[in-house]
Amino acid sequence: MNSNEFTEKLRLVALNSGAELFGVLSAQKIDESAPDGHKSSDLLANVKSIIVLACGRKLNEDRDYVYKWGPDYTLTYIKLKAAVKKQRQEARRSIEAVKGILRSKGFKAVTEPHGWTGLISFKQASYLSGLGVFGKGSFVVNPDLGHVNILGCILTDANLTYDIPLSLDVCGDCMECIKACKYGAFTKIEGKYEWIAEKCRCYDLIMNPVTLKWTYGPCNSKCVNVCPVGK
Ligand code: SF4
Ligand code: SF4
Incomplete structure (x- = not known):
């Protein structure tokens, strides 16, 4: 299977298991502008490609969390409501499905699922993989789906076929x-x-x-x- 066919197989699996958008960029491309300590090569040796999955946009509409004190005053727990938890589990399924295929073919696949650690820029990754463009508000907007809430960046040493950034104005006069x-x-x-x-x-x-x-x-x-x- 060549890299085009393999990329399309991964795309199909991701979209059929919960992801709303799938994009791929070259790890070298994002590392060119990333500061030291925030390069994909800091996370995975010999990294070639980054797969970006948008699978949780709806979560933004239902941020009905419950916060609790932790065992001391330095910690708080975030307890998700059952419906939100279920959405997250579904989103997680597509990440695991893609990682499973990569690993079954002998490739490495690591993920930083929420972007909260700030190790690599999910916004930049989603833009470079063609998921959307930066609107006036500096968040990434897909022309059909709206703002993208990225839940998965998968780093791999597999050579894949890369998407190209979109070139359009989503904002107009807004x-x-x-x-x-x-x-x-x-x-x-x-x-x-x-x-x-x-x-x-x-x-x-x-x-x-x-x-x-x-x-x-x-x-x-x-x-x-x-x-x-x-x-
Ligand atoms: S930029 Fe302003 S409106 Fe947007 S999240 Fe930050 S404080 Fe809120
Ligand atoms: S479409 Fe409007 S709200 Fe959305 S990013 Fe552009 S200016 Fe901001």
């Missing part, structure tokens, strides 16, 4: 994400909006003073959730 941000995280520089990570309040954990429950706040991805593309 300014919804910029208007939605109340924390000044978007600044216009030379006619283009830049996202200032230090000002973003997306993942601050705060305790609700009334319910004494932990929650994401004060913002919960408002810019992403107002994006009209794909709705």
Whole structure:
């Protein structure tokens, strides 16, 4: 089986087992612009390709988590509601299916499933593998499905056929994400909006003073959730 056929087989398996989008990029391509310590080659020796799966967009619409104190005040547990847990398990299935095929052919396959460790940039990987383009709000938007919530990057030493980045303007005159941000995280520089990570309040954990429950706040991805593309 040549690399084209093998890539198509992986694509089919991923899409039939829960992934909504499948893209592949060359590991060398993303490593060219990645800082030291954040290259795919830091995670897997002899890495050739990165497979990107978008499989959890709906999870963003149902962030109904329950937060609990851990055994001491340095930890909190996030207890997912049963429905969210089920969605995550389904998403996980497609990652495991793709990894299983790669390994059955003697290739290495490792994954960092949520992008939360920040070891490699999932946004950059999803753009380079053609899953979507950067909108004004600096998140990746697929022209049909809307913002992509990437749940899987699989690194492998298999030679695969690479997708190419999309070239289109998904935003037009829309300014919804910029208007939605109340924390000044978007600044216009030379006619283009830049996202200032230090000002973003997306993942601050705060305790609700009334319910004494932990929650994401004060913002919960408002810019992403107002994006009209794909709705
Ligand atoms: S997540 Fe919230 S704080 Fe961060 S840029 Fe978007 S709207 Fe602003
Ligand atoms: S909300 Fe509007 S401007 Fe922002 S990324 Fe989506 S389409 Fe583009």
